[in-house]
Amino acid sequence: MMTDIRQSATYRGRRLFLRRAAILGAGLLVPSVVLGKSDPLFDDGPDDLTGPLSRFAKEIASKAKSMLKPGRYAQELYEEFQKGDDEARLKLYALAESGDAYARTTIGWMFDNGVGARKSSFKAASYFQLAAPEVQLARYNLGVLLLHGRGVAQNVAKAMEYFGEAPRIAPAMVQLARYALQEGKGNTALHFAEKAARMHDPMGMYLQARLLLEKGEERQGAMIMRRAATADVPDAITSMVVVYEKGLGVTKDAGLAAGWWIVDQVLIQGHTLEESEAAIERFNLSKADKNQAIRFARKWLLKRVAAQQFDYTKTLNFLDVRRI
Known part of the structure; x- marks a missing residue:
């Protein structure tokens, strides 16, 4: 019975909406004209809302702020290019040439990966260098090129500097943890691994777990190792065999x-x-x-399918960062 009531209410609502739409289309409430770009219809802001609309001022202000988020336009252009809009690619190049750091970061990634451009890590590096003062992802990507000597002379120390200047990019923290581990600096490696793990990076979790186990903090290490294994980190899955075989932080x-x-x-x-x-x-x-x-x-x-490791030799775009 309740279902019938809801359906009838929905039906009445649709009829009311269509009736109002018909009135609008007939020009009874607003003139039926096509608005041109010079019309002042979209000049209003949150502070202009009065009367019944004033209650929505905060919501409208929040929306306006999100539209002004740095890099939003460059990201939208790249997404349109992915959908097959080649004009969006040209606009993205123009935006990069005009000095937009986010567009430069994206164009740099496109050159390094041969997406929408002939592959050139040398050109990619130049774009990343221009964007690096403003964009953390550009600094991370430049670090990747420096670490592997791709498009630039290899410089591991400089690469680590750039990774350190990208604290919100989880793979950058993983790179620093790996380097510190290679240098025999366990506490430093654990520090960076923990930062990556807090950003839910699977390899960061694995490194944190491994270091905790080696440090003797077996219970926490085993718990985090399982999380990394759940994320299908190959080394973590292999490590779980040893965790249960030897009873490290768990019952044997x-x-x-x-x-x-x-x-x-x-x-x-x-x-x-x-x-x-x-x-x-x-x-x-x-x-x-x-x-x-x-x-x-x-x-x-x-x-589950075959486990795949994240490729730390690759540069990233903004959509990659959103996914990891």
């Missing part, structure tokens, strides 16, 4: 260790589930542990 469990081993064999090593399940015979498990391993692995692998 041969069945779960074997279960994670099956997951590793399928997702990381590329073996079939059947091959991997048959191969756990080498672990000399009890029947209960074997059944637990197979149940766990099958449940984990359900709806």
